[in-house]
Amino acid sequence: MRCLAWLLAVLLLPLTVAAMVVLASLDQTALVTRGETISxxxxxxxxxxLESNDPRRLHRGDQRTADIPAALIDEGINYLASRSLHGRGAFVLAEDTAEIRLTVRAPGPWTPRYLNLSAIFREAEGEPQVAAAKVGTLPIPSVLVEWLLASAVKAGGFGEEWQLTRQSIRQLVFEPARGMVGVTYVWEPGILDHARSRVFSPDDIAHLQAAQRALAGLLDHHAARARVPLATVLTPLLTRTGDATQQQARASLLVLATYLAGENLATLLPEARHWPRPRPLRLTLLGRDDSAQHFGISAALAAWAGEPAANAIGLYKELDDSRGGSGFSFADLAADRAGTRFGQLVAQDSSRLKDALRGTLTDAELAPPLGGLPEYLSADEFQRRFGGRGNRAYQQQLREIERRVAALPLYR
Known part of the structure; x- marks a missing residue:
């Protein structure tokens, strides 16, 4: 018994020491404080x-240099930290180095404590090198950080992708004056193949195929180019096998969004080129084609990528339209917001949504009334009437959209 107790003590000692180190490293203030939004x-x-580094135009062994905005890396790290760690992250450029910062709130009933981590990377030929790192104020050996990072990636099931990516990088150059990170890489098609396999599991692919067949079957009952209310398609598509499971609903939203965008699902998933193509119809929401598109695409984005991504892409589309498209539209933002809320309910596997789908949803239950919301604004007119995104008039319109969406029982 004494021998067994000694053995257990030896085995538990590293864990005990690690736990004590982590507890001692907790801070009362967060290193990174920011929202989860994407601009x-x-x-x-x-x-x-992506357009300048389109993998479909690259061949094995092609060497390219991509200039990646530091602000994009910064928001990407924060987005990943928010989604995977329920924390916050940041990326800071300096001369010849870059720093990644992470903050995760420690669980527990006590006064808020935070686990703050930072790692400094230096410019290098080949893969990035950790120059220094610390947890709270406690320095950590660079070798240990690299080992922990590799172990975490491997434990998450991305070991092969991580290895391929590291092997493909030839040089990193940090340019704080330009706010850019130059990455010279040699293209390896296996990176894309592995990434696609991580996005879509075999179960996802089976659900996507079933949803594609279901959508094609639903639309076959209508004449080509007919105008069909989105609600009459959405409910049976989500509930084709009874109650909508989360995975089934997410797959249905992605298939529907791809259709509404006028794209072929095969651009995301090569296997889909052999699946039936739904008949071309004009799906509408509140009598409008554009509202159906905004709702459906935002719903899929929220279900697959989260609310911040869906909101940012919807706003980006409107700002882009104001520069030469159909013009900035708060009505489109309202359809975006309703779609985002719908996608959130799917992502949350909401019982409220399941109850609603047992009946027959109508357009008026999916999206708020759009009357009175300014539309077709050119960039100049938008600037004159609403200034920037922080302008009071602009914020008033957003609050009105939120009020209308929140008034719907489904999103209340």
Missing amino acids: PRSIAQARSL
């Missing part, structure tokens, strides 16, 4: 970056 500017930057 429309970051959406525009991400779109531009």
Whole structure:
């Protein structure tokens, strides 16, 4: 018995020491304090970056240099920290180095305590190198940080992707004056294949295929180009096998959003090229094609990527339209917001949504009335009437949209 007790003490000692180190490293103030929002500017930057580094135009062994805005990396790290750790993150550029900061609130009934982590990376040939790191005020050896990072990635099931990405990077250059990080890489198609397999599990693919077939079947009952209310399609699509499971509902929203955007699902999932293509119709919400598009796409984004991403992409689209498209529209933002709330209910596996789907949802239950919301505003007119996003007049319109959406029983 004494031998067994000694053995247990030896085994538990590292865990005890680690727990004591973590507790001693907790701070009373957070290193990173910010919201979870994503700016429309970051959406525009991400779109531009993807267009200039489109993997569909790259071949194995192609060497490219991508200039990545530091602000985009900053918001991306914060978004990932918020989604995966329920914390906050930041990315700060300096001369020849860059720092990643993370803050996670420690659980417990006591006065708020925070686990603050920071790691400084230096410019390097090849993969990034950790120059220094600490938890709270406690320094951590760089070798230990790299090992912990690799172990965490491997434990999360991304070990192979991590290895491929590290092998593909040839050089990092930090340019604080330009607010850019230059990444020279050699393209490896396996990175995209592995990323796609992580986004869509085999179960996801099966649900997407079933949803695509269901949507094609629902639309086959209508004449081509007919105008069909979105609500008459949405409910049976989500409940085709009885109660809408979360995975089934998410798949249905993605299939519907792809259809509403006029895109082929095969651009996301090559297997879909062999699936039935739904008949081209004009799905409407409150009698409007554009409202159906905004609602459906925002719902899918919220269900798959979260509320901040859905809100940012909706606002980016309106700002882009004001510069030469159909113009900035608060009515479109209202449809976006309603769709985002719907997608959130799906992501939360909401019992309220399940109860509503047992009946027959109508357009008026999905989205608020749009009358009186300013539309078709050019960039100049939008600036003259509403200033910037922080302007009081602009915020009043957003509050009115929130009031209308919150008045609907489904989102109350």
